[in-house]
Amino acid sequence: MTADSRKIRVAVRVRPFNEREMEHNPRNIIKVLDKSTLMFDPDEDEDEFFFHGVKQTHRDITKRVKKKLTMEYDDVFDNTATNNDIFEVCMKPLVQSVMNGYNCSVFVYGATGAGKTHTMLGNPDCPGITFLTMKELFRQIESLSEVRKFDIGISYLEVYNELVMNLLTKSGPLKLREDSNGVVVSGLVLKQIHNATELLDLLALGNRNRTQHPTDANAESSRSHAIFQVHIRMVEKKTGQKRTVKLSMIDLAGSERAASTKGLGIRFKEGANINKSLLALGNCINKLADGLKHIPYRDSNLTRILKDSLGGNCQTVMIANISPSSQTYDDTYNTLKYASRAKKIRTIVRQNIVPSNVPKEFLVKKVNEQAEEIERLKAKVADLEEQLRKKGQAAAAETSTSPALNETLLNTWISRIDSCYASMREALEHFIALKSKEKLINMRVKLKEQAEHIARVVTLDGSHLNEDIAKLEASIDRCGKQVANQQADTSRWKERLRHARRNRNALRQEVLQCELAPVLKGYVSGKEAEIEAVTATLWKDHVLQMSFTYDQENKLWQNIMMLSGDIIQQNYLLLRSMDRLDNLTLDKLKRLVKLNQRQRGVTFLDDDCQQDYRNGIDLSSNSLDDIANLSDCSEDAIDFPPDNAVASSTLTSVEGGSSKRAKLNDGSESDTEPYSTVQESEPEAGVERNVFKKPKTVGRTISFKATTAGGISARPTLSRRTPTKQQQTRSAAAATAAAITHASQRLKVPRLVVSNTFGGMNAPVGKKMAMPRGAGGQDENKSDTSDESNGIGNIANSTFDIASAKDSETESLFSNVLVESNVDPHVLDKVLRRASMKGGKMTLSVNKENRKKSPKRIGKSPRSVNRTNNRTNASASSVINRYRMMKAKDTAGSSSGGSSSASSMASSKPLPSAMRTANNNFESDGDRNRHNRLMGIIKK
Numbered sequence: 001m002t003a004d005s006r007k008i009r010v011a012v013r014v015r016p017f018n019e020r021e022m023e024h025n026p027r028n029i030i031k032v033l034d035k036s037t038l039m040f041d042p043d044e045d046e047d048e049f050f051f052h053g054v055k056q057t058h059r060d061i062t063k064r065v066k067k068k069l070t071m072e073y074d075d076v077f078d079n080t081a082t083n084n085d086i087f088e089v090c091m092k093p094l095v096q097s098v099m100n101g102y103n104c105s106v107f108v109y110g111a112t113g114a115g116k117t118h119t120m121l122g123n124p125d126c127p128g129i130t131f132l133t134m135k136e137l138f139r140q141i142e143s144l145s146e147v148r149k150f151d152i153g154i155s156y157l158e159v160y161n162e163l164v165m166n167l168l169t170k171s172g173p174l175k176l177r178e179d180s181n182g183v184v185v186s187g188l189v190l191k192q193i194h195n196a197t198e199l200l201d202l203l204a205l206g207n208r209n210r211t212q213h214p215t216d217a218n219a220e221s222s223r224s225h226a227i228f229q230v231h232i233r234m235v236e237k238k239t240g241q242k243r244t245v246k247l248s249m250i251d252l253a254g255s256e257r258a259a260s261t262k263g264l265g266i267r268f269k270e271g272a273n274i275n276k277s278l279l280a281l282g283n284c285i286n287k288l289a290d291g292l293k294h295i296p297y298r299d300s301n302l303t304r305i306l307k308d309s310l311g312g313n314c315q316t317v318m319i320a321n322i323s324p325s326s327q328t329y330d331d332t333y334n335t336l337k338y339a340s341r342a343k344k345i346r347t348i349v350r351q352n353i354v355p356s357n358v359p360k361e362f363l364v365k366k367v368n369e370q371a372e373e374i375e376r377l378k379a380k381v382a383d384l385e386e387q388l389r390k391k392g393q394a395a396a397a398e399t400s401t402s403p404a405l406n407e408t409l410l411n412t413w414i415s416r417i418d419s420c421y422a423s424m425r426e427a428l429e430h431f432i433a434l435k436s437k438e439k440l441i442n443m444r445v446k447l448k449e450q451a452e453h454i455a456r457v458v459t460l461d462g463s464h465l466n467e468d469i470a471k472l473e474a475s476i477d478r479c480g481k482q483v484a485n486q487q488a489d490t491s492r493w494k495e496r497l498r499h500a501r502r503n504r505n506a507l508r509q510e511v512l513q514c515e516l517a518p519v520l521k522g523y524v525s526g527k528e529a530e531i532e533a534v535t536a537t538l539w540k541d542h543v544l545q546m547s548f549t550y551d552q553e554n555k556l557w558q559n560i561m562m563l564s565g566d567i568i569q570q571n572y573l574l575l576r577s578m579d580r581l582d583n584l585t586l587d588k589l590k591r592l593v594k595l596n597q598r599q600r601g602v603t604f605l606d607d608d609c610q611q612d613y614r615n616g617i618d619l620s621s622n623s624l625d626d627i628a629n630l631s632d633c634s635e636d637a638i639d640f641p642p643d644n645a646v647a648s649s650t651l652t653s654v655e656g657g658s659s660k661r662a663k664l665n666d667g668s669e670s671d672t673e674p675y676s677t678v679q680e681s682e683p684e685a686g687v688e689r690n691v692f693k694k695p696k697t698v699g700r701t702i703s704f705k706a707t708t709a710g711g712i713s714a715r716p717t718l719s720r721r722t723p724t725k726q727q728q729t730r731s732a733a734a735a736t737a738a739a740i741t742h743a744s745q746r747l748k749v750p751r752l753v754v755s756n757t758f759g760g761m762n763a764p765v766g767k768k769m770a771m772p773r774g775a776g777g778q779d780e781n782k783s784d785t786s787d788e789s790n791g792i793g794n795i796a797n798s799t800f801d802i803a804s805a806k807d808s809e810t811e812s813l814f815s816n817v818l819v820e821s822n823v824d825p826h827v828l829d830k831v832l833r834r835a836s837m838k839g840g841k842m843t844l845s846v847n848k849e850n851r852k853k854s855p856k857r858i859g860k861s862p863r864s865v866n867r868t869n870n871r872t873n874a875s876a877s878s879v880i881n882r883y884r885m886m887k888a889k890d891t892a893g894s895s896s897g898g899s900s901s902a903s904s905m906a907s908s909k910p911l912p913s914a915m916r917t918a919n920n921n922f923e924s925d926g927d928r929n930r931h932n933r934l935m936g937i938i939k940k
């Protein structure tokens with residue numbers, strides 16, 4: 001702890017003249033030369049004095065010589081200085097010293113009425129330095145409150161007649177005692193304050209309690225020494241260092257001479273005591289100024305209280321208040337002299353850090369404890385830092401890996417979905433391939449059965465028949481074994497497909513409920529589309545393969561029928577030329593021709609008839625539909641719950657039954673399925689979307705002709721040449737193919753059909769659909785069998801669409817249809833003439849719509865065509881009536897020993913009665929003749 005030796009700061013303040021002084025026209029004995037110098041008792045400004053016209057150098061020879069003492073102090077304030085000026089110059093540095101831990105004191109000294117109380121306390125308009133100092137002190141305490149803890153206590157004492165009184169409690173007298181810390185007022189209780197306001201309140205209280213009496217010199221003369229002390233204990237919050245400082249502000253009583261106060265009695269005694277204390281103070285100051293070691297502080301209580309301020313550890317400021325009036329000449333002079341003496345006083349200042357009385361051992365123990373505490377706290381801090389670091393790393397890892405986690409989760413889902421759909425696709429491909437293979441084998445079996453059937457009829461050598469049939473049957477058996485062998489595989493893949501679809505359904509539900517559902521829905525929809533595309537491709541492959549097989553078979557049968565026709569024709573001519581044509585053979589040939597004719601009745605597949613026809617279709621396992629259709633590979637066929645039902649229920653559960661329902665144009669409602677547009681396009685909610693549903697384009701590929709729903713669109717052709725029987729046979733094969741098409745399609749409009757009028761009308765049509773095109777093309781005339789159902793019967797029982805008869809083989813057949821229908825005879829005549837005269841094929845549309853679009857109208861007269869078609873389309877019953885007439889004719893022919901067929905082949909023979917009846921419908925004989933002639937041409 002270092003100590004500095006500093007002098008007491010002495011300031012002189014000159015107050016202005018007061019009113020009382022002004023009444024006596026006093027002389028100004030103080031001339032302030034500058035801020036630190038004044039001249040006491042300066043020269044007066046005298047007017048020039050002349051005596052008998054001569055200027056006199058000495059006007060008054062009795063006048064006293066001025067002292068003109070130039071005195072220098074630390075600060076000199078003239079009569080214009082304010083309390084704030086005094087504070088700024090003298091007290092502000094002192095406050096800073098207090099905050100630095102130094103004891104500080106300020107006391108005002110001067111004669112009565114010199115302005116001491118005015119300087120210390122001031123008035124409300126001009127606060128004294130006590131208030132200003134306390135204000136500054138609290139301001140600095142506030143600024144240091146963060147680092148220090150402050151305890152502030154004040155005391156306000158007065159020394160009156162050498163008695164120490166407590167002005168705050170108005171108690172006393174208090175005894176002074178000295179200890180190691182200096183002079184202590186016994187029993188003095190410090191008043192704790194917290195702000196400047198409390199200080200002012202206490203100060204006002206103390207002032208009210210201070211002894212004041214009016215004197216001649218001062219109406220409010222303070223008759224005691226007032227000692228205001230602020231005790232401050234400061235504790236450094238960081239270091240715990242404690243400091244206790246004391247700021248003493250002392251308002252001394254007037255140092256006037258007793259004569260000046262003209263006091264008597266008590267006032268005189270007061271003056272004496274005041275002077276005594278002040279005299280003691282002066283002695284102390286003198287001795288302190290002279291540097292003497294012994295300072296008589298104990299001469300008075302005032303000097304005892306001011307011991308620290310004057311000669312102890314304290315920075316001291318002395319403010320000497322003086323009056324400029326010559327009336328207080330001596331008092332002012334004494335004050336200045338004391339002030340000058342006080343300037344020489346040096347004090348030792350040091351910081352008042354509280355010494356510790358704690359034993360060293362205790363300190364060592366305390367240090368050790370604190371060291372342990374420090375270590376513990378360090379460990380705790382390290383632990384907390386580690387926890388913080390880990391948390392930070394975890395947070396950072398979470399932040400940095402959050403997208404990765406999502407990505408990982410997404411990848412996991414995608415892997416699951418891929419795996420699920422891959423297994424389903426694999427099972428689907430295998431299962432459909434096996435089913436397709438099975439169906440194609442079955443189809444070949446049916447074809448082989450047909451071949452076997454034909455082989456039994458057409459054979460060169462009966463000895464080889466059994467061998468050939470045995471081969472066919474062996475081949476059929478092999479096919480059956482082949483199908484049987486793959487049954488295990490089919491069942492196994494069917495089960496795998498069922499399992500895969502169950503997994504797929506479960507996975508879709510999981511996807512809908514997972515957090516990544518919005519992302520995965522689209523992905524799942526894409527997978528569904530893939531499966532659908534794979535299914536469609538497999539379907540297409542199957543149909544193409546089936547179509548190819550049929551095409552190959554059809555070509556084979558075409559060759560067979562062509563060759564058969566030639567053989568029959570040659571045999572017939574040979575037998576006739578050899579006149580070996582016996583009646584039996586001829587009868588068979590006639591029956592063949594008749595059979596060919598009779599199977600071509602005209603009916604409308606209309607309404608009830610159509611329904612009956614459809615009811616007759618056997619879509620059994622071996623039907624064409626069954627072969628072409630892989631619908632038994634669908635989920636429904638494998639007993640799966642509908643996907644839509646799953647999706648709908650899932651939607652309901654996910655969206656809480658508030659799934660949006662979109663109003664469709666047709667008024668129906670459809671769930672807005674979150675999965676895919678495929679499901680959104682479902683016609684009915686809750687109905688399974690059959691992914692195996694045959695695509696329309698694929699379905700059409702199995703049609704043997706293009707038929708529009710609006711009616712017959714195909715345009716049959718007519719050969720320029722008269723159709724031969726061979727051609728008629730071929731046309732029958734074509735008609736069979738047309739029948740297949742007809743059976744596989746659903747026509748909505750009345751359709752002109754040619755059908756057999758006898759022999760197995762009730763036979764299942766489906767059986768015939770398996771017949772290849774042209775299968776029925778045997779030359780009936782050459783057939784020597786009487787069994788009509790044998791080979792021919794299958795064809796005869798077929799119902800086929802005339803619109804499909806586009807090839808030349810059907811020309812004669814078509815011509816027959818035209819003849820036997822209600823086509824206008826005039827038009828028919830022109831058509832057939834033109835057809836026979838001109839080469840190439842001509843197109844005749846019997847459909848009203850197609851007629852208008854036909855690029856080549858039959859006959860030049862559009863009227864005729866219109867008439868024809870109008871009549872054709874106007875009344876189905878007319879055609880039916882004609883059909884009935886034809887049937888009646890046939891019946892009549894049969895009753896006449898079967899000569900009608902022969903007669904029909906020979907134009908020279910008269911027509912049957914039914915035909916005649918029909919011919920009666922002609923408008924003229926010319927028409928009838930032309931018609932009969934034509935009939936003869938056709939059937940020739």
Ligand SMILES: Nc1ncnc2c1ncn2[C@@H]1O[C@H](COP(=O)(O)OP(=O)(O)OP(=O)(O)O)[C@@H](O)[C@H]1O
Nearest residue numbers: 015111112113114115116117118218221222253254
């Ligand atoms: N600097 C000043 N400016 C104006 N008026 C002053 C000044 N100093 C003192 N006075 C006035 O002079 C009068 C006496 O002053 P004050 O009471 O302070 O004297 P004092 O030295 O305290 O006397 P006492 O010792 O008797 O108490 C008061 O009315 C005060 O207002």
